[in-house]
Amino acid sequence: MIETSTFWHQILDKGVQSLVKSLSDQEIIEMTEHYGTHNYHPAMVNVRAGQGVEVWDGNGKRYLDCIGVYSAMAHGHRNEAILNAVREQLDVLTVASRAVYTSEVALFLKGLAEYCHLDMVCPMNSGAEANETCIKLARKWAYTVKGVPDDQAEIIVCQDNFHGRTTTIIGFSTEKQYRDKFGPYGPGFKVIPFNDLEALEAAITPNTAAFFAEPIQAEGGIIIPEPGYMEKVRKLCTEKNVLLIWDEVQTGFCRTGKRMGWEHEDAKPDLLAVGKPLGGGIMPVSAAVGRKEVMDVFEFGDHGSTFGGNPLGAVVALTAMAQMEVEDFAGQAERKGSRMMKQIADLNLPEVKELRGRGLLLGIEVHEGVDAKKLGHLFLENGIITKQTRHRTFRMTPPIVITDSQIDEAVDKIKQTFSQL
Ligand SMILES: Cc1ncc(COP(=O)(O)O)c(C=O)c1O
Known part of the structure; x- marks a missing residue:
């Protein structure tokens, strides 16, 4: 273990990597568990380096990163174009806050609005913040544009939603663990079943500000709504003068095979929350993006974030979007x-109850009775990093830059893992 007296000196004189190299994986795991809160249950691997889809632990063992930072790592670890953009920007300007104008942020706002086919952008850092921003925008729009009486605005959300972990958001989660012992919860949200148009119609009142949902419930177990659902939701929201907010933090930026998940149908939102891959696998960058009529309700001082909209993040996001666009x-x-879905399906694994997915957002749901914990350990042993969501669904959300041979290798490892159960 490191002496506290030399800790700071070593960091300053020799760099953090000198410390990293001096510690074993076991020491790192112990340090994390000792000093960090236990709100995550990481796989037993200390990731020391990454390149593309591959990561390595301290012993040089190689893994395929099939969780891909919970879908955030679209470009692959240490993507060269993004690293080069960062290097160039580090020599110019990094963080400047919204107290001033910067060229990089201006270009980012334009680029993101156009990428999303919407008008304006409110930059933030995390996905949860982007969603909080959408909630605030929708409420203020309801009071100032739609004419809902003060403090009466309602937002309709779905069962098994996942929009982040802030106090407002967990208040309308239906996952017991996210909510229990964190109340009291904020009012103003109505929960209806996902993929149920009639329930949505019945829940709308004159005070409804918005319907807020994910195009595919990713954390909820990769749940894809029936064809036509998103489009019908769009029509209904327009008819009833209710805003449509898609949370595309996980489905956005090409993960599902379209730029945005809503683009599989004619279901353009009024507000969109984006994050994860917008940060190019380098840093947190998120945003609420929307129609001018809605975005314009924000006035000076209504909302903000010290780091939301900083030049370095802007350059990373611009380069990330450019690459997604130019490299399709x-x-x-x-x-x-x-390819991955077909190959996994062809394995005909008896333990698998259902294989679901769209694009590179895949979930392998195993039957009740299959030892999911053991399966997780075996995946790791065989060099695949993945995690379950909602207990029984293993996600396969590798970086989009994964090669065909890496897909074949991942499928071989999946086969091997199930055979060892
Ligand atoms: C759909 C969705 N919304 C919001 C979030 C929260 O994003 P963050 O962890 O960046 O706050 C996530 C994270 O997994 C997500 O999948």
């Missing part, structure tokens, strides 16, 4: 996702 990440995700 959407087409890549579509083609590679089909």
Whole structure:
């Protein structure tokens, strides 16, 4: 273990990597568990380096990163174009806050609005913040544009939603663990079943500000709504003068085989929450993006974030979007996702109850009675990093830059893992 007296000196004189190299994986795991809160249950691997889809632990063992930072790692670890953009920017300007104008942030706002086919952007850092921003925008729009009486605005959300872990958001989660012992919860949300248009119609009142949902419930177990659902939701929201907010933090930026998940149908939102891959696998960058009429309700001082909209993040996001666009990440995700899905399906694994997915957002749900914990350990032993969501669904959300041979290798490892159960 490191002496506290030399800790700071070593960092300053020799760099953090000198310390990293001096510690074993076991020491790192112990340090994390000792000093960190236990709100995560990481796989027993200390990731020391990454390149593309591959990561390595301190002993040089190689893994395929099939969780891909919970879908955030679309471009692959240490993507060269993004690293080069960062290097160039580090020599110019990094963080400047919204107290001033910067060229990089201006270009980012334009680029993201156009990428999303919407008008304006409110930059944030995390996905949860992007969603909080959408909630605030929708409420203020309801009071100032729609004419809902003060403090009466309602937002309709779905069962098994996942929009982040802030106090407001967990208040309308239906997952017991996210809610229990964190109340009291904020009012103003109505929960209806996902993929149920009649329930939505019945829940709408004159005070409804918005319907807020994910195009595919990713954390909820990769749940894909029936064809036509998103489009009908869009029509209904327009008819009833209710805003449609898609949370595309996980489905956005090509993961599902389109730029945005809503683009599989004619279901353009009024507000969109984006994050994860917007940060190019380098840093947190998120945003609420929307129609001018809604975004314009924010006035000076209504909302903000010290780091939300900083030049370095802006450059990372611009380069990330440029690469997704020029290298057709959407087409890549579509083609590679089909390849991976077909190959896993062809394994005919008896333990698998259902294989679900769209693009490179895949979930392997195992039957009740299959030892999911053991399966997780075996995946790791065989060099695959993945995690279950909702207990029984193992996600396969590797970086979109995964190669065909890496897909084949991952499928071989999946086969081997199930055979060892
Ligand atoms: C759909 C969705 N919304 C919001 C979030 C929260 O994002 P963050 O962890 O960046 O706050 C996630 C994270 O998994 C997500 O999948």
